[in-house]
Amino acid sequence: MLTSTYQDVIAAAERLEGFAHRTPVFTSRTLDAETGAQVFIKCENLQRGGSFKFRGAFNALSQFDPQQRKAGVVAFSSGNHAQGIALAAGLLGIPATLVMPTDAPAAKVAATRGYGASVVLYDRFSEDREQIGRTLAAEHGLTLIPPYDHPDVLAGQGTAAKELLEFTGPLDALFVGLGGGGMLSGTALSTRALAPDCLLYGVEPEAGNDGQRSFRSGSIVHIDTPATIADGAQTQHLGNCTFPIIRDKVDDILTVTDAQLVAEMKFFMQRMKMVVEPTGCLGLAALRQLGKRFKGQRVGIIVTGGNVDIERYAALLREAP
Numbered sequence: 001m002l003t004s005t006y007q008d009v010i011a012a013a014e015r016l017e018g019f020a021h022r023t024p025v026f027t028s029r030t031l032d033a034e035t036g037a038q039v040f041i042k043c044e045n046l047q048r049g050g051s052f053k054f055r056g057a058f059n060a061l062s063q064f065d066p067q068q069r070k071a072g073v074v075a076f077s078s079g080n081h082a083q084g085i086a087l088a089a090g091l092l093g094i095p096a097t098l099v100m101p102t103d104a105p106a107a108k109v110a111a112t113r114g115y116g117a118s119v120v121l122y123d124r125f126s127e128d129r130e131q132i133g134r135t136l137a138a139e140h141g142l143t144l145i146p147p148y149d150h151p152d153v154l155a156g157q158g159t160a161a162k163e164l165l166e167f168t169g170p171l172d173a174l175f176v177g178l179g180g181g182g183m184l185s186g187t188a189l190s191t192r193a194l195a196p197d198c199l200l201y202g203v204e205p206e207a208g209n210d211g212q213r214s215f216r217s218g219s220i221v222h223i224d225t226p227a228t229i230a231d232g233a234q235t236q237h238l239g240n241c242t243f244p245i246i247r248d249k250v251d252d253i254l255t256v257t258d259a260q261l262v263a264e265m266k267f268f269m270q271r272m273k274m275v276v277e278p279t280g281c282l283g284l285a286a287l288r289q290l291g292k293r294f295k296g297q298r299v300g301i302i303v304t305g306g307n308v309d310i311e312r313y314a315a316l317l318r319e320a321p
């Protein structure tokens, strides 16, 4: 069983140097006043490709051997992993094939093609994307890179927290959005190395609390695709690589509602002048839910992404109270 360590995160950071943005860390006096804490916001919505997924994708692809590079990479994703893979592959000169549903937003398909990747469309109601991806991999010798359950992917994701903690010094608590756990497990490696006493929380949409149930029961819980606006966290289960790290190194998993996510999207837009996608709001929503629990303490939030369709963004903000 492959297991990743903080050494792998350090190696990933070296590979990403000069390719990934060292994203900014912002603060908000409004937020500090409201929570009584000193809050540091790591802005992965401003990462290349619009989310942290570029980190894991680039770290994985840059370790391909010559034959893998020549044959190319395949991934199935309609979301941020697709953009991260397409962008990283383009930079490294590796051919990329993305398997996306026919009803994926046109803008996402166009952005993926714009990075130079080929897109293979499938019908999400009658076809199995994993099967299509595996067949492509087998027939053309492509290497499949999954969105979270891969040691190089999670080590790459861990570089965001490494940058944050190197910038802020040890924090008292850190809140990170959770889907399949690539981000949270990578963050856990960095946090336990750089701030061993920091409380580390994963945050899921309430409708998809498989991670919380897995964490509390000690084994991976599978659920149906949850109905939530947090499309980056609509995963059905944690991974075999990500779960053991989360189980051993994370303090707890919290949940928030879609309405809380929309309120934070509005906060980010109005107060911080930032476009954040619903899934990117998980961390802040959880901190605010805890009120003044961290009064007088130093707290980190990772804003995981900013890719949201304009129409959808406008509609969600219009609904916000």
Ligand SMILES: *Cc1c(COP(=O)(O)O)cnc(C)c1O
Binding pocket: 051, 052, 053, 079, 080, 081, 147, 148, 157, 177, 178, 179, 180, 181, 182, 183, 184, 232, 233, 235, 277, 279, 280, 304, 305, 306
């Ligand atoms: C992928 C993604 C997540 C969840 O990350 P995992 O590694 O699957 O846990 C959270 N936020 C955004 C914006 C994402 O794209």
